[in-house]
Amino acid sequence: MLKNITLGQYFPGDTVIHRLDPRIKILVALLFLVAVFVVRTMWGFLALTVLFAVIIALAKLGPVTILRSIRPLLFIIIFTFILNILFYSGQTVYWQWGFLTISKEGIEKAVFIAIRLVLLIVATSLLTLTTSPMQLTDGLESLLSPLKKIKFPVHEMSMMMSIAMRFIPTLIEETDRIMKAQTARGAEFDSGNLLKKAKNMIPLLVPLFVGAFKRADELALAMESRCYHGDEGRTRMKVLRLKRMDVWALVLMIAASVLFMVFL
């Protein structure tokens, strides 16, 4: 169960979408996020869904991968869906009990928000699934590099981010291992109420944190021994360069998004 987290997990491939410049992908993803919020008709959502579907197909991701990336947030989606149905006071009331009402408008609103959330997740997943964490941080570093002028530690930030991403699978594995070890010693992780469950997490979290600090220490040592000394004098194997394809993609996506936002 723990190994299937795809949020922020790169799905390796060599498609047009994978090869696009990460900066372009970040900008387009941001654009999509705005579009998802601005568009307010079903037709607009449909248009965006079709657009995303085309991109998913181009990236050869397959529906399962996308669905899997939605799953961790399914609870929030359902939660907001129910809240919206029950608390939105519309005109055409179907059912009422105290302050809880189910109305036509409420259902519409709830459906809208659910679709919106799903599209938001899909839009961001499109970015993270087709862009390696390293490319992603490189892209961010490049996009944010003007901030270096005001002494904002852009390089350090991106280094921290990429290391965090590098260690996600490692720490998940470790969590798994500790869970098994503690279960073997009689610890229970699934029983009891919420408070009990939270308490049960302590024998998991303590060793996990201790281990993480130890790893951090060793990694720092390993990085130093490989001559890491910050941004200064550092070269890059992969320098981001815009290709014609990237420019076209950006122009096309801006055009499509603006079109959707204005007309739908």
Add this chain to the structure above:
Amino acid sequence: MEYVIDAQKIKYAYPTLEDAEPELALRGVTLQVEKGEFVAVLGHNGSGKSTFAKHINVLLRAQEGTLTVVGLDTADEANLWTIRSHAGMVFQNPDNQLVSTVVEEDVAFGPENLGVPQEQLRGRVTEALRAVGMEGFEKRAPHMLSGGQKQRIAIAGVLAMHPDIIVFDEPTAMLDPKGRAEVMETIRYLNKEAGKTIVLITHYMEEAAEADRVFVMSDGVVTDEGTPREVFSHKEKLEEAGLMPPLATQVYYDLKEKGLVLGKCPVTLKELVDELCR
């Protein structure tokens, strides 16, 4: 003779709380390594062998005594990055020394830090991955690889910096037998074919048996040195250091006690078999 590593009576104590008496982890280590040599440093847990290894890379600085690496004094702050680029280091846990989620980017990390021009980086990565037998893994994610493969990626990462010396700090301690064999094979190749000076910190006698020279460390000092055959025959000295000679050598001496003397003292199983079948 030219020594690429020349340690003279180096002492080191890890920082402790103010009132605690600092205990010396190294109490005067003297040790010299020639260019192109394959040297093993044997020792029990807490013998100071890893502490010593970290000195070669100037991750730690000797508090007393002198240590020169490739002719440069480690005490001089100005030499720090030059020494680190000449003396690479591979650590025990492969998971904790890989920085990137993509193999090729990880291998490029070292040379990138050295400021190697961009157009040469790709070549260095390809060359380093070939040397460790991991070509074709460029785009893979390290966490999907086996321990031995991860460790070889880590070696490639060091190799891409074109060091003269590579220090291995118990590189096989966390690996399964297959991974261990892969890593040892790589180390052998780097020494024999690529001409790198190798310092292998280990507590496996079988690994030390492959070295040109062996140093035994115990309690922060070098207690014995010589060829593996010489060192393994000093049974008492090994035992003092909390070590046991490798199985082949033990069998040789046990047979000798029982009155059966083989031709020469074997250090590997293969040599023992050859001797017995003669």
